[in-house]
Amino acid sequence: MTKFYEIEPNLENYWRSIILFGRNVASYKFALAKSLYHLKEQGKTVVTLDQLAYPFSQHICEHLKLVDKQATSNSSKFLDVCRAYNCNQIDQNTLIQKTVQYGFANVIDAFHMVHGQELPQRFFADARKTHGGIILTDEVFQLFDTQHANDLIDETEARWRLVETAWSMNLPKHLVQIEHDDTGILIADNKMRRVNVTSAKAALNGYQKGKCFYCFRPITITSLLDESADVDHFFPHKLRECDAGKPINGVSNLVLACISCNRGHQGKFDLLPSISLLERLHKRNEYLITSHHPLRETLIAQTGFTEPKRQQFLQQAYDCATLTLGASKKWQPLQMAAATF
Structure with a gap:
């Protein structure tokens, strides 16, 4: 769906391409998107997986309370961990540890891919090998400083609810x-x-x-x-x-x-x-x-x-x-x- 952002190539429409047209085999894309907003509000640039794991897992846990099915696959170790947390079977430290272990296997690589192509703009760089996490780009700070940034978050939540x-x-x-x-x-x-x-x-x-x-x-x-x-x-x-x-x-x-x-x-x-x-x-x-x-x-x-x-x-x-x-x-x-x- 390159025409969607080529007609008006700005950060908002690159972001919307991810949310609206990216693959939907699990809800992790939406959780990561909302986590980026959370981290931007904290002013972080270099974000370790431990730091990313907290908002990411919390968003997943909250949605599991609404709808237990958060992926198309029949089983998921990560979702089982989140369910265990919701049932008070594990504590938050264990949730974060297991999120780092299981939660980011595919979503970091796939986030900027839309219909098999990587978007021209990235909202974070994959720095797992060098910094143990991701590095937020200037673009994500610019995106969430726009006048209607809250609309983008509401759109993300709405798309998640539909899926x-x-x-x-x-x-x-x-x-x-x-x-x-x-x-x-x-x-x-x-x-x-x-x-x-x-x-x-x-x-x-x-x-x-x-x-x-x-x-x-x-x-x-x-x-x-x-x-x-x-x-x-x-x-x-x-x-x-x-x-x-x-x-x-x-x-x-x-x-x-x-x-x-x-x-x-x-x-x-x-x-x-x-x-x-x-x-x-x-x-x-x-x-x-x-x-x-x-x-x-x-x-x-x-x-x-x-x-x-x-x-x-x-x-x-x-x-x-x-x-x-x-x-x-x-x-x-x-x-x-x-x-x-």
């Missing part, structure tokens, strides 16, 4: 569906049970690179700020009037918009966006599909197995909405910045 929830349902991937419940929460539904997963804003913001879907104005998922994002339905709820089967609350129809575009003066409200924005929605959805489980399976089930089928699905939905809402009632945003997706 672990899908694993925990222990069903064929195509049976796990992610939907929006109109309260701002994404729900995992496997026809047997529904599970609240995470904030829709945190889950979607990274794919839009922290920009309004319509005008590309910067947005944040932090509430009660001028630039706070709204969750918007690209196709308004009135689309149900022509086809009740359309997944209005499916992730394929959810975008993040600035307040001005969504409900400000001359905002979208329940109007249908212009046809030029349909291709943008398709491109954003293809980012979601490239991100894999569980968003990939959700979008494929909702909109089509192949990219042409998915484009056809959106076009048919658009044609239906045009007939229902009227061809003259189209909304066009004022673009405020260069397109980034």
